[in-house]
Amino acid sequence: MRTGMMALAVGLLAPVFLPALPPVGWMLWLPVVALMLLPFRSYPLAFLLFGFAWSCIGAQWALDERLPVELDGETRWVEGRVVGLPQSGDGVVRFELADARSRHGKLPSLIRLAWYDGPPVNSGERWRLAVKLKRPGGLLNPDAFDYEAWLLAQRIGATGTVKDGRRLAEAQWAWRDGIRQRLLEVDTQGRGAALAALVLGDGSGLSREDWQILQDTGTVHLLVISGQHIGLLAAVMYGLVAGLVRFGVWPLRWPWLPWACGLAFAAALGYGLLAGFDVPVRRACVMVALVLLWRLRFRHLGAWWPLLLAFNGVLLMDPLAALRPGLWLSFTAVAVLIFTFGGRLGPWRWWQIWTRAQWLIAIGLCPVLLILGLPISLSGPLANLLAVPWISFAVLPPALLGTLLLPIPYVGEGLLWLAGGLVDGLFRALALIAGRWPAWVAPSMPGWILALGCIGAVLLLLPRGIPLRPLGWPLLLVLAFPPREQLAEGMADVWQLDVGQGLAILIRTRHHTLLYDTGPRFGDFDVGERVVLPALHKLGVERLDLMLLSHADADHAGGALAVASGLPVSRVISGDPSGLPEVLNAETCESGRQWQWDGVAFHLWQWGDAQDSNQRSCVLQIEANGERLLLTGDIDTAAERDLLNSVLAVPTQWLQAPHHGSRSSSSMALLKVLQPRDVLISRGQGNSFGHPHPTVIARYRKQGLRIHDSAEQGAIHLQLGRFQPARSMRQQRRFWREPPQPGATHR
Template identity: 40%
Template sequence: MMLYWLAAVIAGLILPGFLPFLLPWWVCALLLAVGFVLGAVLARFERKDWAKRLVLLMLVFSAAVSWSNWYGHKLVDNLLPDALVGKDILVQGQIWNQPEVNQRRVRFLLAPTASADLPRLIQLSWYRSPAWAGALEPGDRLELVVRLKPPRSFINPEGFDYRLWQLRRGVGATGYVRDRGQNQLLAQAQAGQNEGVRNKLRGWLRAQQPVNLAVLQALLLGDRTLISDTQWQLFRATGTTHLMAISGLHIGLAAAWGYLLGLVLGRVLVLWLPVPAVVFAMALGAAAAWGYAALAGFALPTQRALAMLLMFYVARLSGLRIGGAQVLMLAAAAVLLLDPLSIYDPGFWLSFVAVAALVLAFSGLVSASSRGRLQVLWRPQWVAFIALLVPLGLFFDQWSLVSPLANIIAIALVSVWVVPALFTAALLGYVWLPAAGVFLWLADTGLSVLGWWLNGLQRLATATGFPAVWDTRLTPAGALLLALACALLLLPASLRLRPQAFVLLIALWLLPRPQPALLQVSVMDVGQGLAVVIYAGDKTLVYDTGPWFGDSFNAGADIVAPYVLASGREKIDALVVSHSHSDHAGGAPGLLEALPVDRFYAGEALEYLREADEQRLVSCHLAKPWQWQDYRFRFIPGVAGSEGNNASCVLVIEWRGVRLLLPGDIERARERTLARQLAPVDFLLVPHHGSKSSSSAALLSSIRPDLAVVSSGYRNRHGHPHQQVVERYRGVGSRVYNTAQHGAVQILFDGERAPQIITWRQRTRRYWRD
């Protein structure tokens, strides 16, 4: 019966996270009231156990829904009020985290003081900051003039929900510091105030200058900000990214060391205290795990691991007989109580699926024989590899085929060598610095060995032609077949279900592949910029790549490439970068690194390209028309010597009577020339994001687009699209869509019926999105 109770709690906690709006408080109260009334009626007239249980389950479910709904209200109530958006605000506050400092800006979280209108935390970027801003520390108090807006996500078919991530960590506004004379440092943090132990350990680590500082900081503090893109690529290729998150493995190690120490201490103290040694062992194990989780900032993976460990200890001390499935569901319920929206974390599913599989596979199946002891080395890696095929395929569209082999050595190195040495170094850092340095060197050396092993595997895979990573695209039917096959493979061999699993895998291989779209245009939501993906049968054309937002995020690699890969396409047949402005070309280097490109066109020279890409770049003003089956493509050349907006590539696509026009950022001077060369079009990418300098009456009266899509940023500083421009389009009968309001806009043409239009912000509405 306990499993049913836990299932009702988990279902109730999850439900509001999939609703487009939050429930009013009276709806939650009504659910509880109905449950009580129904229970009273059944108790009076039925008096059957099943009826009472059903009512109790309904009450538990309603209570869980109410809690999750209340959590959602607290989350969105922390957003910046509309009245303060875009205004200069004088705010006093305290720096909450370690500021990130680079040549462009200083970025940090600020906790406002004495303000009922501002969110609990705001994220600020300070460009062209004074020299003293680069030395800011957590706990420093500032007075700043800032301009803020609520965090907002780009809503695309694939991608990261930035707004949800910010809200879950308490950030209700993002913005930047204005260059005003009022900006000043009010007070520096007092000694010991700067994030306590975390900040001291971070400073000590950086002062020691180990070779593998980024990974050591990730393992000790859960701070992965220093890990480079190259390192992440290596970890993803070898399936070892889980080692960089303080999760079950690391919490378990901390608990094991604490348990062993407590067991020794308990056996000594038992001479004076009538308390079993195992009680001391579990107490110190729990304390060590809790301390490690605190160092990691109680991140979600640590919450899961800590909850499971504490559930296990409580069950054992209380003498309750609780199976692995119940412990797993108790831990899931505990994590969801703390954060019902953790279901949107891939780590939630990866962690619980892996643990569930290990519980299933090792429930009495590994004997104490020598063969059983050898199984402990390779069997967990194989079990985890099989179990995680579905979640990895759904969340990341790829599998690391060398993961089992990589992890046999990597997990042993980290658990037996690196983490114990790092723990010891951190503890000795408070009492004996020379010894702490020795143990830190040992941990650093262990990570160097790990790097040698992972790089060696990757080089071996490259040399032999074996794919270290296999890109995949699971359809819903494919995911279901694979999940059933994996479940059968993980069940005990004595059940003789392995042949059925292989039949399911063959069926998965024979599943018909999704038919390519006849003609699909996707204007991606990239903020104040432009990126368009066009599927013409089995060919892919990308027009512009969106902006570069920073070293860790650019639209080409992080918005366009995931969408193309998720559609089951492995390359870009033609890439067009209309002109060199960063909001159109900023993502080009990232996209070129993420996907192979056959043809590469641009309206003018581009910066930051690799030499090989520069050499094969073709000017779209000189390019000849081409054809893919019955899809025809041609550029309309610009005026010689044009630069910037008017150098944009103007691309016309024609297919079965459908005509598309993509003009980049052209302005009125060039529009006048085009108006005499163009016939009416079915689809127009609105020039220059709807600026007043474009979309002239002469152009619109000539092409009279049926559909017009603006790509612009939400509340952008340019005021795009201008209202007069929007009215001009409506005046010629155009239906106007704007990525700032609608998210990604997809138009599907089949050549016979009216085009199908999908707006992703409306299609995937959730209560925390605007």
């Protein structure tokens, strides 16, 4: 049976690694084949087929719930009920609408909406809204957070922007929202948002600085509802009953073990309901239930069997849970503890067990974090050594009791005031640790390096005395110093990052790095900080020899400060330095300036008669082994006419579409002189400017250009000097990603 359960787990996980799901007919036949195999005792194969079919059917069901293509970009009146906890900040209200209905077509059952400058929205209310609907999608960059996969795992079938709306019915059964409001209203020494995260699992109120501190110290799991909190509360309830039995206080007519297990599960389930009972909480409750059931019925069969059952139970309840990093991290952490402490003898004191557990979990999770593309906290073992007992035993009890006792004057508020002060003290200590040891974002690594790291971690988790155990350290350290592929002399590696309605292009030669523009910043959302800087780290960029900002508009230079604060930048040049922050110390673009890096030629140009910031864009020509790329910023047709009188008016294989393909650029004269083979367009999906304009797209097609559009293809990668086609992130097929469709939106 254990082999069958392992086969079931493999089958449930397999679809996550598929580029596309099998046809529906095959999926429906697989359970029938699995049942036919059972009489022949082929349990592993039968369970494998059943798990695979179940997971594929669940994934296909979620895909079928997505917004129909014909409604993408359309504005519809939608009615539905607000679910979850709405988030407000920076003038935007974000919430999810369930049971969405429209008179003009079927809609997904769950839609994620944003309402700019909208009124307060509360959970449980019914609204009628005018929504501009969009199919699920997101920015797609190398080894970055996959927002499209996250939306699918959340069963969100569409996103949208609210244009107008009115409330149809007041909130019903919105007790969680009411509790959150009370937590934010009472005096918690400025830490109401942290207590809301701890009690309700709502981290939307935490500031970016708080999130950065938690990430740098590896303590994010402490301020969101995790298996640790659910398990702790269950353990406390179980221990309370066991303690009453030990001291002879428990009534003899009540069998203590069933009561202890029942009350422990009731406490875990109650906490889960308080936290919204989303997927991570459901996963924790399933694990607690199986552990308690095993304790009640089978007391001596070890820990691996319940862990495997819990893993399969979670995936059977939600096959798409495998798309969530939390599933892998939580089960890996538990497996590491079972593997390292299970069945071993030794005179370890409690404090030795606690300190070793933190270091062993850090070692075991290291390769998993790298595979998932997540940062690694260098201070995590030390920070968790202090923070876990502080949250578990000092903060969580008064926070939960204070929440439950809020109806009693002064008592609940006093407990929450105490809990808030304890959380504030913890954040101050974690800030000191984070300032000294920030999280490490590792560059992308080939699979064989990650495999060696996994082997090294497993060897280090083995008991002392195993002959091969000392090899674990060098194998694990390979992850910290992976071999890097060097570019050939005279070649340039180019990435047009997917930054939405903006521009950011990375150019690397053998020993130098240049970043042309840094992506947009809109209000508090800084793409330079959230997208460009992580992408640079993932691509192995440690410093920038030059940051070239074409001009000062926010969609091109908005992320400059974030990039400059996150990486050493030797020099900054801009076509409009007066419009940039003085701290960047930007130099003026000198038209005609040339230089060479590692056999690659660079040439700057700027229109001398420019009247506005767009026209002042600093144009950069890059030539590698006779293949040219022209980066044009936001110049218009007037600047293009002057460009055709410069030395840059030569055949150019790659052209970055001027001004994102606007109607006022990409003149036919420019295209005929440059004779580009490919054009790069960087823009946001469904942007309000209408970029790229249909007439410009028609012009490109008339000239026979290959169009590479970031909104359709994600980040685009090419190697200048090889005269080879570009590759896009969307060509890395995953079943939840639609295949690249160049020009699909330019009809």
